Amino acid sequence: MSGFKKWLIRRVGKENLEFLTHTRNYLSATVIQSILMALAIPVITQLLLPEEYGVLSVFVSLYTLLSIAFSLNLRAGIVRYYLDFSDDFDKALGANLLFAGLSTLLIGGVAFIFAAPLAKWIGISIHVYQYAIVTAAFSGILEIYLSYLRGSKQSKHFSLISVLRTALILGGAVILIFQMEDHKYLGKVYAEAIVVGAFSVYALFSMARLSRFSTETKYIRYTCRFSLPLIPHAISRYILGYFDRIIILQLTTKAATGLYSLVYDIAMAMDVIVMATIKAWQPIFFEEYGKGNIKKIERMAVVYSGYMYFAAAAIICFGADLARLFVPSSYFPGLTLLPTLVIGYVFVFLYTLFFQYASYNKKTELISISTLLAGAANIGLNYWFIPIYGYQAAAYTTTASFGLLFIFHYVNTRFVLKAKVIRLVALLPNFLLVFVVGAFVLLGESFELDKWIWRAIKLIVVALNFYYFVIIVAQGKKTDE
Numbered sequence: 160m161s162g163f164k165k166w167l168i169r170r171v172g173k174e175n176l177e178f179l180t181h182t183r184n185y186l187s188a189t190v191i192q193s194i195l196m197a198l199a200i201p202v203i204t205q206l207l208l209p210e211e212y213g214v215l216s217v218f219v220s221l222y223t224l225l226s227i228a229f230s231l232n233l234r235a236g237i238v239r240y241y242l243d244f245s246d247d248f249d250k251a252l253g254a255n256l257l258f259a260g261l262s263t264l265l266i267g268g269v270a271f272i273f274a275a276p277l278a279k280w281i282g283i284s285i286h287v288y289q290y291a292i293v294t295a296a297f298s299g300i301l302e303i304y305l306s307y308l309r310g311s312k313q314s315k316h317f318s319l320i321s322v323l324r325t326a327l328i329l330g331g332a333v334i335l336i337f338q339m340e341d342h343k344y345l346g347k348v349y350a351e352a353i354v355v356g357a358f359s360v361y362a363l364f365s366m367a368r369l370s371r372f373s374t375e376t377k378y379i380r381y382t383c384r385f386s387l388p389l390i391p392h393a394i395s396r397y398i399l400g401y402f403d404r405i406i407i408l409q410l411t412t413k414a415a416t417g418l419y420s421l422v423y424d425i426a427m428a429m430d431v432i433v434m435a436t437i438k439a440w441q442p443i444f445f446e447e448y449g450k451g452n453i454k455k456i457e458r459m460a461v462v463y464s465g466y467m468y469f470a471a472a473a474i475i476c477f478g479a480d481l482a483r484l485f486v487p488s489s490y491f492p493g494l495t496l497l498p499t500l501v502i503g504y505v506f507v508f509l510y511t512l513f514f515q516y517a518s519y520n521k522k523t524e525l526i527s528i529s530t531l532l533a534g535a536a537n538i539g540l541n542y543w544f545i546p547i548y549g550y551q552a553a554a555y556t557t558t559a560s561f562g563l564l565f566i567f568h569y570v571n572t573r574f575v576l577k578a579k580v581i582r583l584v585a586l587l588p589n590f591l592l593v594f595v596v597g598a599f600v601l602l603g604e605s606f607e608l609d610k611w612i613w614r615a616i617k618l619i620v621v622a623l624n625f626y627y628f629v630i631i632v633a634q635g636k637k638t639d640e
Contacts, residue, residue, distance in 0.1 A: 188318030192325040192431070196424075199329040201485035203347070204421070206336050209489055211344040213416025216424070217283055217408055218348055220401035222291040222298060225270065227393045229263040230299030235389050236382025237303055238310035239521075242445060252307070253370035254378040256363075259303065263296050282408045287348060294352045297359035304362035307369075309438045317438070320358065327354045384521075391527040395534030399560055400430070402534075403553040406541045415550040418493035421486065422554075425478050426500035432470050433508045436463065444515045457581045460512055465633030467508045468589055472596045472624040475501050476617040495604060496554040498597040503558030505593055509586060510565040516572040516580055525575060529567035536560050589632060596620060 204212065233255050240251045270277070270292050278288035308317040328350050335346030404423070408416045440463065447456050478501070479494040517526045537560035544552035572578050599620070603613060 188321045188435070191322050195322075195325050195329055199333060200421075200424075200482075202333050203336065204486045204490055206333075207344055207417075208414070209417030209421075210413030211342075211417070212490075213404070213408060213413045213418075213420050214283060214287065215344040215347050216404050216416065216420035217281065218287050218291055218344075219351070220397075220404050221281065221283075221288070222295040222351075223401060224394060224397050225291060225295035226298035226302060227390065227397065229266050229270075229295055230259045230303065231262045231266075231383070232386045232390045232393045233259050233262075233382055234299075234303040234306040234386075235393070236384070236386035238306040239385050239518075240378070240382055241307060241310045242442070249369060249371040250373040250375065251378040251382070252366060253372035254375055255382050256303070256366060256370060257372060257374070258379050259299065263299055267292055267296050280409075281405055287345075290348050290352050294355050297352070297356040300359040301355060301362045304366055307366070310442065312442055314439065324354060324358055327357075388524040388527050391534075392530040395527070395530040398534040399530075399537050399557065399564060400427075402538060403541050403557050406538070406545060407550045407553055410542070410545050411550050418490060419496070419550045419553055421482075421490050422479075422493040422496045423500060425482050425494075426474070426497055426504060428478065429471055429474050429501050429504040430507060433467065433504060433511065436467070437511045440511075441515060441518075445519055448516070448519055453579045457585055460581045461585050462633045463512075464508075464586055464589060465628040467505070468593050468632075469624050469628035471501050471505050471593050472628070473621050475593075475597050475600050476621050477614075480614065480617075493550075495601075496551060498600050499554045499558050502594060502597045503554075503561040505590060506558070506561035506565045509590065510561070510568050512581055512586075513565070513568045513572045516578045517568070517576060520576060520578070522571075522576060525571050526568070529571045530564060532567055533560050533564035536563050589628070592624075592627075596624065 207215070237252060237255050241248050244251070271289070274285050274288050274292070278285040281288070305317060305320065308314075308320075328347075331350035331354060332347040335349055336343045337346075339346050404416055404420055407419055443459075444456060447459075475498045479497045482494055482497075483491060514526065537557060540556035540560065541553055544556055569580075569583070572580050600617065603616070608616075
């Protein structure tokens with residue numbers, strides 16, 4: 160064992176090393192993707208008006224939702240089969256790829272038939288809607304492959320594909336936008352469809368080499384028993400994260416949709432971090448929970464939460480300042496919503512911790528009910544408050560719905576499944592500190608302080624959060640047992 164590895168084990172604890180190793184790969188990809196998106200945002204926002212940016216955001220939201228429906232969310236069942244029965248996974252993968260292709264053709268065909276009325280209801284052109292269908296069909300196949308890579312702990316391969324996809328989409332979008340005289344947002348639409356399509360072909364060939372194509376229905380029945388009940392959960396999860404943009408477009412203006420979409424995209428830096436780390440956490444959780452290491456899971460979760468809470472505090476304090484350096488002033492009004500949305504994604508982090516217990520026990524119908532309730536609340540609250548308070552209300556309704564998402568999943572796991580879960584007392588007190596940071600920044604922005612004095616104050620706040628969450632909380636909970 161190298162000297163550096165021994166030092167690292169002493170610092171973070173042996174049981175956390177695997178988690179941090181895979182997290183390093185996922186977060187490295189996340190950082191690179193974030194840099195690429197940060198470099199692209201100034202260019203894209205300079206070339207697109209807020210209303211065009213809003214339409215583009217709705218396109219991404221739509222194809223993301225459709226990709227789940229087209230593939231029947233089989234990615235969840237396929238990765239679960241791999242974790243449970245790796246010996247004949249090749250046959251299971253082959254059978255489910257055939258089934259996924261058939262479902263995509265059938266459901267996608269129906270979506271094309273009703274393209275005109277659905278595009279009109281959403282508020283986008285039929286041309287954009289049709290490209291969303293095509294991109295969704297490609298995306299469903301690609302997501303199955305990425306789920307397999309995550310489940311098999313191939314974090315380097317997963318990260319490489321993720322980075323290349325982001326780089327090619329953004330690079331292609333900028334090139335195509337420059338070439339277009341009007342409807343410039345279509346440049347990003349075309350780039351998304353082309354790049355996702357190319358990677359889906361690569362994914363299909365890669366999975367074909369892993370597969371032994373089979374028509375045995377037992378493999379499809381297994382994955383469907385796990386995946387189909389999770390469709391409402393998966394769709395509701397994306398409704399919570401994306402559908403508010405569609406509602407804003409329906410009820411207000413394209414410009415308001417663009418303002419909200421930009422600040423949401425910045426806040427999603429927190430979501431990207433959460434989703435990157437959960438990719439490393441899930442396989443480790445399944446392994447430790449299967450061994451009955453309940454206390455070990457809680458210790459590791461406290462370490463995990465320390466890093467997440469610090470990330471949230473840093474984004475709350477300086478996310479808007481960084482955005483103002485790069486985007487046109489026409490986008491500035493929406494940036495005040497950033498702390499609220501980041502708090503929402505801290506709730507998402509907490510929900511992912513408790514979601515794993517029901518997932519391990521294959522109680523997928525209970526998972527879907529919990530998420531469906533939160534998604535329904537989000538839709539109802541948005542339709543209620545946006546007409547009264549404008550697009551800004553969507554930030555608060557979405558954050559409240561994410562809070563409900565966490566509460567529902569905790570109640571389901573703790574009281575319905577009666578699982579021995581991570582104690583809230585180990586997580587919530589520190590979350591309240593993040594909430595205080597968010598309230599402090601919101602209040603501070605309302606005063607007309609000198610911008611450099613205000614930034615210095617926020618820098619001190621971030622430094623204090625680093626010392627507490629990373630040095631005291633995370634490092635204080637390291638274990639070598």
